[in-house]
Amino acid sequence: MATDSAIEREYDVPADETPGATCPYCGRPYRSEQYVTFHIGVDHADECSEAEREAFEEERDDEEYDLFTFHFKAAISVFLIYFLFTFVYALVWAG
Template identity: 45%
Template sequence: MDPADPGRDVDTRVPAGEDPAARCPYCDRPFRTGRLRDLHVGQVHAEGCSEAEREAYEEADEAELDDLFFYHIKVVVLIGLLFSAFVLGYTVVLSG
């Protein structure tokens, strides 16, 4: 696989009896969601995509950034809670 072209040579298989939720109109690659297809079209086929596909890519990219931001917030909160529990447990053990 060429590192400059991510995803172009990825072997994808759809299990027998299942239909993918979306397919790329350029390379016919299957995707689990339309948002993943929109991201793929905007990144891999950017030079040939239409204005509507470009807008769908921008919306999917924004949604992806929002999801990633909320994931990072959850991780930071979890780390804070774990650290607080560790400190609390440590003080209980030392005081006892």
């Protein structure tokens, strides 16, 4: 169970800030509701409701899609830069 192995920590929220959301199970503060959804899905998976589990699955799917998109763009960028440098090198070598 993830909750048993979690390290207990104290969290100090600066006086001029308020947490965007708080975990309903352990009271840990987070900057956004999305972070609470991930926290509940990972650390409180055994005790969360079906709606919370579905929200976690949806957020995880969105995160996986965003990560795939980032990796795809990064790979295309590296590929294009590689061929740009190869093309420039060929022009300089042939010139």
